[in-house]
Amino acid sequence: MNLKKLPRHGILFILSAPSGAGKSTLRAGLQCDQDFAYSVSCTTRAPRPGEADGVDYHFISREEFERRIAAGEFLEYAQVHNNYYGTLKSEVLDVVRSGGDVLVDIDTQGAAKIRASSDAEIRAALVDVFLMPEHMDVLRARLAKRGTETPEQIALRLHNAEIEMRDWRLYQYALVTTTPEEDLAGFRAIMRSERSRSSRLLFNPIA
Ligand code: 5GP
DSSP: OOOOOOOBOOOOEEEETTTSSSSHEEEEEEHTTTEEEEEOEEEEEEOOOOOOOOOBBBEEEEEHHHHHHHHTTTTEEEEETEEEEEEEHHHHHHHTTTTTOOOOHHHHHHHHHHHOOOOOHHHEEEEEEEEOOOHHHHHHHHHHHHHHOOOHHHHHHHHHHHHHHHGGSSSEEEEEEEHHHHHHHHHHHHHHHHHHHHGBBOOOOOO
16 A cells, blocks of 8 residues: 555644533544644643643743734634633644644634634635534533532633533534544544545646
């Protein structure tokens, strides 16, 4: 079998989900895949146990984040749960422009900003996926079970989840969460289909 990668336009995959929908599990499963780059965001929130700087996030101070905003380093940024989160241009643009794929895990505000990008190349590269429960009750149950947040934090996350859920129809794909295995298979199927779009291919088999 010929494993040579055929030339095509790169894809910017956006993955969004409300808290508790299973996005971290899906992302962890996807990180085993070697066929795309994962964009590491900057955040001003403190690392959770087990999170590593430069792997899960670039953990930076508010001052440093604001310096980077002023320097135009972000493709998008937003305030989520009272902290800044942002996607660095350096994590995304070169890879996509050279025909590679990048996955960004961002909230609905960030996805809206990238959709509204003035850069036609970015808009053409964009494939946005919303991982969501069949019903909000699934989120309530999962968040309560997780046990990593205080009751106040859970209440804030649920409130934000309800707001984020309102945007589900703005995404090209809505992936309804079932099991981690199914979610992973579903996301990989989307990636595979998008990579086969004729508009992305930069070779001509009949030339
Ligand atoms: P967490 O603190 O649980 O890691 O993430 C909270 C939320 O921030 C999630 O919805 C996540 O997708 C979002 N997020 C993470 N990185 C970024 C980013 O670079 N930009 C935006 N807009 N949201 C982000």
